[in-house]
Amino acid sequence: MTPLRINLEAEDIPIRWYNVVADMATPPPPPLGSDGKPIAPEAMMAIFPGPILEQEMSAQRWIAIPEQVRQVYAQWRPSPLCRALRLEQMLGTPAKIFYKYEGVSPAGSHKPNSAVPQAYYNKLAGTKRLTTETGAGQWGSSIAYAGQMFGLPVRVYMVKVSYQQKPFRRSMMQTWGAEVFASPTDRTQAGRNVLARDPKSPGSLGIAISEAVEEAAADPDVCYTLGSVLNHVLLHQTVIGLEAKKQFEKIGLYPDVIYGPCGGGSSFGGIAFPFLADKFAGEKRAANLRCVAVEPTSCPTLTQGAYAYDYGDASGYTPIMKMYTLGHDFVPPGIHAGGLRYHGDSPLVSKLLHEKHLEALAVPQVATFAAGVDFARAEGIVPAPESCHAIRAAIDEALRCKQSGQPRTILFNLTGHGHFDMASFDKYLSGQLEDYAYPREAIEQSLAGLPKVGS
Amino acid sequence: MTPLRINLEAEDIPIRWYNVVADMATPPPPPLGSDGKPIAPEAMMAIFPGPILEQEMSAQRWIAIPEQVRQVYAQWRPSPLCRALRLEQMLGTPAKIFYKYEGVSPAGSHKPNSAVPQAYYNKLAGTKRLTTETGAGQWGSSIAYAGQMFGLPVRVYMVKVSYQQKPFRRSMMQTWGAEVFASPTDRTQAGRNVLARDPKSPGSLGIAISEAVEEAAADPDVCYTLGSVLNHVLLHQTVIGLEAKKQFEKIGLYPDVIYGPCGGGSSFGGIAFPFLADKFAGEKRAANLRCVAVEPTSCPTLTQGAYAYDYGDASGYTPIMKMYTLGHDFVPPGIHAGGLRYHGDSPLVSKLLHEKHLEALAVPQVATFAAGVDFARAEGIVPAPESCHAIRAAIDEALRCKQSGQPRTILFNLTGHGHFDMASFDKYLSGQLEDYAYPREAIEQSLAGLPKVGS
Numbered sequence: 022m023t024p025l026r027i028n029l030e031a032e033d034i035p036i037r038w039y040n041v042v043a044d045m046a047t048p049p050p051p052p053l054g055s056d057g058k059p060i061a062p063e064a065m066m067a068i069f070p071g072p073i074l075e076q077e078m079s080a081q082r083w084i085a086i087p088e089q090v091r092q093v094y095a096q097w098r099p100s101p102l103c104r105a106l107r108l109e110q111m112l113g114t115p116a117k118i119f120y121k122y123e124g125v126s127p128a129g130s131h132k133p134n135s136a137v138p139q140a141y142y143n144k145l146a147g148t149k150r151l152t153t154e155t156g157a158g159q160w161g162s163s164i165a166y167a168g169q170m171f172g173l174p175v176r177v178y179m180v181k182v183s184y185q186q187k188p189f190r191r192s193m194m195q196t197w198g199a200e201v202f203a204s205p206t207d208r209t210q211a212g213r214n215v216l217a218r219d220p221k222s223p224g225s226l227g228i229a230i231s232e233a234v235e236e237a238a239a240d241p242d243v244c245y246t247l248g249s250v251l252n253h254v255l256l257h258q259t260v261i262g263l264e265a266k267k268q269f270e271k272i273g274l275y276p277d278v279i280y281g282p283c284g285g286g287s288s289f290g291g292i293a294f295p296f297l298a299d300k301f302a303g304e305k306r307a308a309n310l311r312c313v314a315v316e317p318t319s320c321p322t323l324t325q326g327a328y329a330y331d332y333g334d335a336s337g338y339t340p341i342m343k344m345y346t347l348g349h350d351f352v353p354p355g356i357h358a359g360g361l362r363y364h365g366d367s368p369l370v371s372k373l374l375h376e377k378h379l380e381a382l383a384v385p386q387v388a389t390f391a392a393g394v395d396f397a398r399a400e401g402i403v404p405a406p407e408s409c410h411a412i413r414a415a416i417d418e419a420l421r422c423k424q425s426g427q428p429r430t431i432l433f434n435l436t437g438h439g440h441f442d443m444a445s446f447d448k449y450l451s452g453q454l455e456d457y458a459y460p461r462e463a464i465e466q467s468l469a470g471l472p473k474v475g476s
Numbered sequence: 477m478t479p480l481r482i483n484l485e486a487e488d489i490p491i492r493w494y495n496v497v498a499d500m501a502t503p504p505p506p507p508l509g510s511d512g513k514p515i516a517p518e519a520m521m522a523i524f525p526g527p528i529l530e531q532e533m534s535a536q537r538w539i540a541i542p543e544q545v546r547q548v549y550a551q552w553r554p555s556p557l558c559r560a561l562r563l564e565q566m567l568g569t570p571a572k573i574f575y576k577y578e579g580v581s582p583a584g585s586h587k588p589n590s591a592v593p594q595a596y597y598n599k600l601a602g603t604k605r606l607t608t609e610t611g612a613g614q615w616g617s618s619i620a621y622a623g624q625m626f627g628l629p630v631r632v633y634m635v636k637v638s639y640q641q642k643p644f645r646r647s648m649m650q651t652w653g654a655e656v657f658a659s660p661t662d663r664t665q666a667g668r669n670v671l672a673r674d675p676k677s678p679g680s681l682g683i684a685i686s687e688a689v690e691e692a693a694a695d696p697d698v699c700y701t702l703g704s705v706l707n708h709v710l711l712h713q714t715v716i717g718l719e720a721k722k723q724f725e726k727i728g729l730y731p732d733v734i735y736g737p738c739g740g741g742s743s744f745g746g747i748a749f750p751f752l753a754d755k756f757a758g759e760k761r762a763a764n765l766r767c768v769a770v771e772p773t774s775c776p777t778l779t780q781g782a783y784a785y786d787y788g789d790a791s792g793y794t795p796i797m798k799m800y801t802l803g804h805d806f807v808p809p810g811i812h813a814g815g816l817r818y819h820g821d822s823p824l825v826s827k828l829l830h831e832k833h834l835e836a837l838a839v840p841q842v843a844t845f846a847a848g849v850d851f852a853r854a855e856g857i858v859p860a861p862e863s864c865h866a867i868r869a870a871i872d873e874a875l876r877c878k879q880s881g882q883p884r885t886i887l888f889n890l891t892g893h894g895h896f897d898m899a900s901f902d903k904y905l906s907g908q909l910e911d912y913a914y915p916r917e918a919i920e921q922s923l924a925g926l927p928k929v930g931s
Contacts, residue, residue: 024486026550031479095481096558096856103551107625125580127856129895169853170562189898196852196901397651398624401551401582440584440895443644446651 029099043082052340057474070146102268116422130437132163135257140167149242154229158190160248165199181224227335249285258291276432283314286367323381348467357445390449405437484554498537507795512929525601557723571877585892587618590712595622604697609684613645615703620654636679682790704740713746736889738769741822775808778836803922812900845904860892
């Protein structure tokens with residue numbers, strides 16, 4: 022029997038996360054307040070607990086994973102590394118295609134990798150309740166699950182239009198015991214302000230963030246959690262790449278190229294950074310390794326944005342961070358990979374891309390679903406629309422290998438399953454999906470609105 | 477770290493299925509035609525391929541699993557055996573609770589365990605296309621997946637009301653390349669007859685079966701597949717119990733009681749029979765083992781039905797089989813565990829129950845969802861409504877252990893995840909679910925319609 026699934030044992034779950042900051046030539050630029058001055062850690066203590074802030078600021082290469090976190094990880098980790106042999110055969114490529122499958126988690130994506138330690142550290146720090154925002158519900162359901170694992174109540178501000186149109190992840194959060202509110206609510210000043218202007222507001226991620234942050238800032242017992250972008254989230258996600266390295270060692274291979282979908286950057290950093298560490302360490306096997314972030318052409322942050330200081334949210338409530346951005350006013354079209362609809366990107370991914378340690382690639386929506394359907398038919402797993410971006414890039418790479426005859430080893434991050442996204446596949450299969458590309462002038466216009474500090 | 481997930485390696489995937497018929501004191505009563513005479517195997521050849529029929533009739537104890545089937549199984553098998561430690565703690569029970577988790581398959585349930593070999597043997601026998609019927613889509617999606625794995629086109633007749641109201645499993649089948657028709661269709665005589673009487677017919681499983689069987693019977697290149705009830709389906713499902721036994725051996729334990737949800741009986745037989753084999757062999761460890769089939773009070777086949785010859789379908793198209801039945805006219809209420817809404821049961825499970833080798837238990841709907849939510853909050857996995865029946869029984873057993881102080885080892889079959897059933901959890905959480913129990917007179921009335929042959 023050809024071993025197509027490379028498993029590890031529970032004891033192989035990493036005992037420490039990898040912090041790429043330790044290997045950067047210069048430290049990442051600090052987050053700034055709207056006055057242009059670096060934010061003091063104390064200012065963030067209102068919404069984040071100490072241990073999380075410490076990780077956010079850390080330059081230490083390895084950070085121990087608490088046993089209690091590994092115990093919860095063990096419910097689904099180590100996740101499998103799979104050889105996509107049927108896909109290779111379907112494509113007729115000499116390339117070897119592997120995927121790391123994160124859809125095996127309870128919430129069905131990589132998100133619990135960070136939700137679990139965030140809930141754990143909050144519990145440890147005495148937090149009594151967590152808040153967060155969610156769009157379609159990937160992060161919301163992960164933190165609902167993780168909060169439940171550590172006995173922490175969770176309140177989720179869910180964008181109203183998603184709350185109404187995508188009820189199933191809401192039900193999942195409620196099944197896990199979370200309170201879910203359709204945002205804007207009348208529970209916060211931010212929400213009330215919006216409702217006063219527009220009682221029928223469908224909500225937005227920006228508004229939901231403001232509500233969740235406001236509740237956390239106002240109550241010392243409450244902390245806020247974020248599912249991507251920030252350094253500590255990328256740190257937690259490195260379990261993906263650390264396991265994948267061990268799995269490749271088990272079969273005596275090493276990837277030539279790694280593709281990961283990239284929205285806020287956490288799953289991409291999670292799979293890429295531990296391999297990048299080999300490159301930083303001058304390891305021969307990693308000398309020609311390429312790590313490629315794959316984003317939608319409809320939200321081309323890394324490929325068409327500016328590397329500049331910008332707000333993390335649409336409303337300008339958050340600190341200003343140096344990152345690739347399309348401008349915080351940029352409103353991407355309603356594509357089906359909701360997790361990739363973000364105007365900015367992780368400051369760590371951004372810096373490493375700017376310094377050419379990483380690459381970026383944009384792919385159009387319809388082609389990603391075509392790749393996702395090919396993958397589902399070959400490998401039997403229905404992928405999340407976000408994951409379809411990496412699949413598209415991996416298939417294109419494999420087809421180039423077919424042309425050139427090069428037997429490259431390709432790794433991609435299959436970040437989640439598509440069980441809650443079947444309506445999108447339906448649209449694709451019935452020919453109703455469209456591609457979107459932003460005219461360059463629209464991006465220029467949005468970039469003109471960048472804050473005038475820190476540049 | 478407490479090992480809560482007992483994994484096996486790919487080489488531990490069973491190399492043979494266990495056939496409980498070999499251990500029965502008397503052979504199972506043969507299926508009869510409507511004339512009351514045993515059906516000749518040749519008569520079944522019109523809709524089933526030779527190797528499948530051979531398994532259906534076999535009394536051989538062990539039947540080899542082809543390598544090509546094991547290769548596909550290896551995508552998700554061996555499935556994990558998990559210790560529900562958090563649930564035990566939540567209940568405060570001295571019992572040890574384990575579950576075998578079949579939701580890790582591509583289709584999200586145990587169904588591919590039989591869909592894969594059925595597709596394989598059909599391919600081997602030269603079948604050019606498969607047909608089947610499906611209600612909510614669990615079986616349809618599994619055979620769509622399995623057909624794709626062996627390059628066999630699949631046509632699914634999906635009950636029209638489900639086709640319209642539960643579009644997501646339909647999308648999944650189509651993503652896997654299957655053709656899905658809303659039944660009744662005008663493609664078959666059976667469908668046209670229904671439509672002539674009622675152009676707006678919402679369809680039924682009985683009508684969909686008739687359409688799928690008619691297409692298979694009319695075309696020598698087409699075969700029909702069934703997802704439960706028949707002997708060969710239960711045979712294939714024994715991989716569940718065979719793996720579980722190996723996993724218990726790994727940790728030096730053995731279950732005192734096994735609970736599985738029971739509709740057509742395949743997942744229940746799959747987990748129970750390999751353990752029952754130990755009992756038949758006189759093994760000491762199995763001396764006090766109890767295997768309990770759990771069904772809904774709204775469709776109490778095993779607990780209130782008759783052990784008698786009856787049709788497998790509502791319309792009387794199939795052979796007559798000796799089984800527990802509520803009568804083929806019995807129409808269960810529209811409960812949310814669609815997989816358990818069947819008037820009959822597996823002839824093998826029925827015979828073993830009749831001979832008191834197995835037990836049966838009926839539980840009401842609302843209590844099963846309550847158990848499912850408790851389980852989701854403790855263990856992090858949202859279970860399928862069918863699985864919730866076994867969870868209810870396992871929790872009740874654990875609570876009895878709490879009363880008695882007995883540290884029993886409980887095993888239940890977590891047959892699938894509930895990702896496509898969130899609307900049902902929504903109803904439960906908002907207090908809209910109801911219990912149904914059939915008045916005994918209604919059951920008597922339905923039983924009065926049993927065929928007058930073979931009794």
